[in-house]
Structures are given as structure tokens and as C-alpha cells.
Amino acid sequence: MEKTDYLIIGNSAAGINAAEAIREQDGRGKVIILTEESYLNYSKPLITYYLAGKIPIEQTGWQQGDFYSRLDIDIRLNTKIVHLDVEQKKAISASGDKFGFQKALIATGGSPIIPAIEVDGGKKLDKKLINRAENIFTLTTLEDARKLKAYIEKNGVEKATILGGGLIGLKAAEAFLELGLRIELIELSDRILSATFDKQASSIVEERIRDLNSNIFTQNTIEKIYMEGNRITKAQLTDGSNIDCQVLVVAVGVAPEVPFVDSGALDTDRGIKVNQFMETSAPEIFAAGDVVQARDILAGEDRNIAIWPLAVMQGKTAGLNMAGSHYAYGGGFFMNSVEILGVSSISMGLTSLEPDDSRKVEVLSQFKPESNYYKKIIIRENKVVGAILVGAIERAGIYAGLIKNGIDVSNIRDNIISENFGLIQLPADYQKHLVVGEGIEV
Numbered sequence: 001m002e003k004t005d006y007l008i009i010g011n012s013a014a015g016i017n018a019a020e021a022i023r024e025q026d027g028r029g030k031v032i033i034l035t036e037e038s039y040l041n042y043s044k045p046l047i048t049y050y051l052a053g054k055i056p057i058e059q060t061g062w063q064q065g066d067f068y069s070r071l072d073i074d075i076r077l078n079t080k081i082v083h084l085d086v087e088q089k090k091a092i093s094a095s096g097d098k099f100g101f102q103k104a105l106i107a108t109g110g111s112p113i114i115p116a117i118e119v120d121g122g123k124k125l126d127k128k129l130i131n132r133a134e135n136i137f138t139l140t141t142l143e144d145a146r147k148l149k150a151y152i153e154k155n156g157v158e159k160a161t162i163l164g165g166g167l168i169g170l171k172a173a174e175a176f177l178e179l180g181l182r183i184e185l186i187e188l189s190d191r192i193l194s195a196t197f198d199k200q201a202s203s204i205v206e207e208r209i210r211d212l213n214s215n216i217f218t219q220n221t222i223e224k225i226y227m228e229g230n231r232i233t234k235a236q237l238t239d240g241s242n243i244d245c246q247v248l249v250v251a252v253g254v255a256p257e258v259p260f261v262d263s264g265a266l267d268t269d270r271g272i273k274v275n276q277f278m279e280t281s282a283p284e285i286f287a288a289g290d291v292v293q294a295r296d297i298l299a300g301e302d303r304n305i306a307i308w309p310l311a312v313m314q315g316k317t318a319g320l321n322m323a324g325s326h327y328a329y330g331g332g333f334f335m336n337s338v339e340i341l342g343v344s345s346i347s348m349g350l351t352s353l354e355p356d357d358s359r360k361v362e363v364l365s366q367f368k369p370e371s372n373y374y375k376k377i378i379i380r381e382n383k384v385v386g387a388i389l390v391g392a393i394e395r396a397g398i399y400a401g402l403i404k405n406g407i408d409v410s411n412i413r414d415n416i417i418s419e420n421f422g423l424i425q426l427p428a429d430y431q432k433h434l435v436v437g438e439g440i441e442v
């Protein structure tokens, strides 16, 4: 059995940042990073840019090829862990390789959720069926994007069907529309991006999609799929309508999953539970990124918030603590950004709060659908706790800074919603804070 000081399972935002942080503290300990994938590394948020043809596949990488050798990190591609024994401190790969370790980090992200849709002929949709099918895809890895792009190009696809109008569904929509394809988007709730957008914000993006000869089916889902051999040909929706499918992307969400740990070996809830040092319930086993539930500074509880910047921060925290520091993760909040053909949007924090005098919640908004503009700021107890910006996202960093730093905005309340709200209107004390460089990061 091979032995290492630090074993990192996962070679993405959380895993790579953890390795870098370990090296800051410990220049000598042996570090191995394992990934089940065959790419050296890539940025997940960029895979739909590659799909859209905006960047070549090489530009999806975010660490140079010499990153691993420079930091003396042993990277093993195509190494899928199938069992992690947290007591014996060893991990076993699909090909039978064994890795003993002093400390391990689980940074394995999440896996796409596959709804068990009925398939004509009696089967149910699952991962195996998707792998076998020629024209049904998930879209969470670079390999997914590569296969999907190759299929579209080879078969002259003109229309794409997307199941799910959340972040990944919309990123897929953005890419398809850029490629000149029509889309049919099927979403269970009454609007797209429903987890973070309200009706007004969604309506601007929905209009843009419909303008492009594309369709959105809300309060609907796929009830049954029809296949010819390994190809989907038709989908039947809950409202009874049938749509022809040239290609189907299943994008109903991603869930943290640790199938390689014995049941009960780690405390889990909606993700692996960690403390502020990213330690799991098992000694010397850490976890970070999309696979954990960690502190949400606005919700006041631990939640699974699957976004890149938080995976980076959690990975760094885990790495520092694995190497002996005592560094606490400060928590984070949700944020996402989508651009549909020129209309950019960002939502952050608690966007679904309604005005409520007893909880001191105020909601300020400006809606100008004719110019694809919407701004909504949610204030609770004089602090900004959420924002939706559509059509003008330049000030997103300022709002994110106000949320993150819990700034009292009672004196700038009247300006905060104005179109030209900027640094100049911020409280003087906070401006100083920004000038010395401790404030905004987005």
C-alpha cells in the first residue's frame, strides 16, 4: 500500500486550493491528489463557454501544467476512489490501488440528480441509460460538455431540449442559444431560476429566450421518454404535450454524494457535516466544497451552497488546518450569475424574503422590462441580505461587500436602489475599509 501524509480526493476548486494551502504550511509532507477524471484540471463554470465555442478546450484549465510539479504535488488522473476507510485511514481505487494516509480531504463535489422518468418499454431513466444513450446528456463535467458538443456538431442538431431551469439548465441554454440552436426548456416551478429569481427577474430572461424562437414550459416536467434504439426521439410532458427531441440535457440539480464511505462513518445531512475548520466527524478526515454543508452567514445555519468561490475558500481553510493551522472558515452566502445573449444577471443572498415589518425586512426594487433592467435589494435590520440585478451588474461587487461585511445601510437607504449607486454613496467608515483593501471581493 502506498503511503502519504495528505490524501486529497478531488482535483477541482476545493481540492487544488487545499493542496496549495498545505504547501504554504508544510513544504515537505507528501501530498497526493486523486481525480476520477482524465483532464489535468479545468474550471467548471467555463465548460458551457467551451460548449458555446467561446473558448477552446485548453482554455478551460485554471492551473498551469507545471502547478503540480512546482508544488511537488503528486496528481493521479483516472483514479476513482470506491472505498474510504476512515478508521483504518486508507482509500481504495476502482483498479484496486490502496492509499494509506495521515490526513485526508474529501473534495468530490456533487453528482447530477437523475429523475427516474419512465422510458417507453418499461425502464426508468438512470445514469447507466444516459451513458448508453447517444443523445441524452448531463452537463457537470468537461467530458459531458465535450461529448455534447461533438454530438451537436456531428449530427447538425438545430434544437435542444433542456430539463431543468436552474443554474446549469440556464448555462446550457445560454450556450445553445449562442450556437444558434433553438431550445425547449422544461421547468417544474412557475418560472426559471426559481431558487434565486422572483417573477420579474425571471420574466426578463424568459422573454429574451422566447424572442429567439425558443420555448419555455413552466409548471411542467417530462413524464415519459420515447427511444429508438439508443436515441431519444420524443418526450411527453405532464400537461400531455409531446415534444420531438434531437438532444436532451438533464439538468435538474446536483447533489453532494459520498458513495465510497460506509454508511454512518461520517455525519451527513444535506452534504457532509463539517465544523468551522472543515473537519468532519471522523478524526483527521476533512471535507470541503460542493460535497459539504457549511456555514451560511445569512441563513444562520449550515447549508450546502454549491458555488465556486466558497469551494475555494473552504478548500483553503481545510488545507491550512490539515497542515496544522487553526484557521476558521468565516462562512459564505449564495451567489450566481447568468448571461442570456447580452442580458447579464446576478442574484445573491436571501432573495426570496418578502417585506415584513415585524422582522424588519424591507424590499426596494426598480423594474424596467422595456430595457431589460431590474434591481431588487433586500434589507433586514438595516443590513443588505440579498440582491437581484438584471441588465446592470457592474455594482454587484459593492452589494456583495455590503452583505458580506454586514454594513448598516440606514443612512444610504435612499440611494441604494438608484441606478448610479456606487462607492461614493457608501458610509465613510466602510469606504476607508475598502481603500485599505479589506472589503469587496467578487
Ligand SMILES: Cc1cc2nc3c(=O)[nH]c(=O)nc-3n(C[C@H](O)[C@H](O)[C@H](O)COP(=O)(O)OP(=O)(O)OC[C@H]3O[C@@H](n4cnc5c(N)ncnc54)[C@H](O)[C@@H]3O)c2cc1C
Pocket (backbone or CB within 6 Å): 009, 010, 011, 012, 013, 014, 015, 034, 035, 036, 037, 043, 044, 045, 046, 047, 048, 079, 080, 081, 082, 107, 108, 109, 110, 139, 140, 141, 168, 171, 260, 288, 289, 290, 291, 306, 307, 308, 309, 311, 335, 336, 337
Ligand atoms: C455547468 C456548471 C456551471 C457552473 N457555473 C458556476 C458559476 O458561474 N459560478 C459559480 O460560482 N459556480 C458555478 N458552478 C458550480 C461550481 O463549478 C462548483 O461549485 C465547484 O466546481 C465546486 O468545486 P469542488 O471542488 O467542490 O467540486 P467539483 O468541481 O465538482 O470537483 C470534484 C472533483 O472530485 C473528483 N471526484 C469525484 N468523485 C471522485 C471519486 N470517487 N474518486 C476520485 N475523484 C473523484 C472529480 O473528478 C473532481 O476532480 C457551475 C457548475 C456547473 C456544473
